[in-house]
Amino acid sequence: ELKVEQNPLFLSMQEGKNYTIYCNYSTTSDRLYWYRQDPGKSLESLFVLLSNGAVKQEGRLMASLDTKARLSTLHITAAVHDLSATYFCAVDMAGTASKLTFGTGTRLQVTL
Amino acid sequence: EPEVTQTPSHQVTQMGQEVILRCVPISNHLYFYWYRQILGQKVEFLVSFYNNEISEKSEIFDDQFSVERPDGSNFTLKIRSTKLEDSAMYFCASSATSGGAGEQFFGPGTRLTVL
Numbered sequence: 390e391l392k393v394e395q396n397p398l399f400l401s402m403q404e405g406k407n408y409t410i411y412c413n414y415s416t417t418s419d420r421l422y423w424y425r426q427d428p429g430k431s432l433e434s435l436f437v438l439l440s441n442g443a444v445k446q447e448g449r450l451m452a453s454l455d456t457k458a459r460l461s462t463l464h465i466t467a468a469v470h471d472l473s474a475t476y477f478c479a480v481d482m483a484g485t486a487s488k489l490t491f492g493t494g495t496r497l498q499v500t501l
Numbered sequence: 502e503p504e505v506t507q508t509p510s511h512q513v514t515q516m517g518q519e520v521i522l523r524c525v526p527i528s529n530h531l532y533f534y535w536y537r538q539i540l541g542q543k544v545e546f547l548v549s550f551y552n553n554e555i556s557e558k559s560e561i562f563d564d565q566f567s568v569e570r571p572d573g574s575n576f577t578l579k580i581r582s583t584k585l586e587d588s589a590m591y592f593c594a595s596s597a598t599s600g601g602a603g604e605q606f607f608g609p610g611t612r613l614t615v616l
Contacts, residue, residue, distance in 0.1 A: 422604070431592060432544065432607040477544060487596070487603055488534070488557055491544040 391416045393480050395492035403500055405467050410495045412461040412478035420481035421461045422489065423452050425474045432477065436463075468499045503527045505608035507593050513614045514583055522578045522611045524593030533576045534594040534605060535568065537561070544592065550576065583615045 392415040402408050412421070420439055424432040436445045438454035438461060445452050449472065451464045461478055475496045479489040506525045514520050526533050535547040549556040550568055567579045576595075580587055590610045596603040 424607075431609045434604060434606065437604050479544075481603075487532075487605075488546040488549055488559075489536075489544075489605060490546065493543050 391418075391480060391482055391490045393478065393490050393492040395476075395478060395495050397495060398493060399496045399498075401498045401500060402465075402468050404469055407467065408465050410463040410465070410476055410497075412463070412492050414459050414461075414478075414480045414490075414492075416480075416482070417456070417459070418480045418482055420487070421454050422479045422481065423461070423463055424477045424479060426477060426494075427474050435476075465497070468497075470499045470501060473497055473499045505593055505595055505606050507591075507608040507611050509611060510609065511612045511614070513616065516585055516615055517582050520580050520583055520613065522580075522591050522593075522613070524576045524578070524595075524608055525574050526576055526593065526595030527597075527606060528574070530595035530597050530606075532556075532596045532598070532603065532605075533568075533570070534596075535578045536592045536594065536607075537589040538592065538610075539589045547578070547591075580613075583613075585615050588613055588615045 394413050396411050423435040425435050426432050436452040441456040443454045449466045454461045475494045477494045478492040481487045508523045533550040536544050538544045546559050548558040548562045565581045569577050590612050592610045593608040594605040596605045
């Protein structure tokens, strides 16, 4: 059974600081997604990582994938309050129609 | 920009009642999914659907659950006899392809409250 773990589960950081969220998964996969969820809202796609060594950046967020280590990271640079949300990684297992196995989520709170 | 829509946004029902949650996937997408999220917890896969049949389902998706694509646009999730523990946010998602670049786009969710 695929397990996807994120750490930390909760992160409180000041504006302007940098931090990294980690996503570990237990079974070989080369497809990983990052989503953002605001309270009471749906899941917004942030990054799609489809191969080992993939790196994608959008604004203050950068995601990377190391399939050999079964690890993805979401790096936050110079955090701003608007980034406060819960961030989920999700691993896609190959199959007839892919199902996503989500991580536990990291609740990020950026304080002024 | 095309998006997945879901109705209703909030459904309150009594235990033992049947509910139908509705989704309209993105129009050219072929793969459809239901996920649920119990309050404060992670998102869990329920079922995937392709070519008018279930592709895969999780242990959560027992005989009380069913899915249907009754016409060319709607995709529904039915819970026959709701239990208290069915209270959750239910998300529909769709993708154009499977795996690879088959990014899944999520709808806004239906919050189901079972009393």
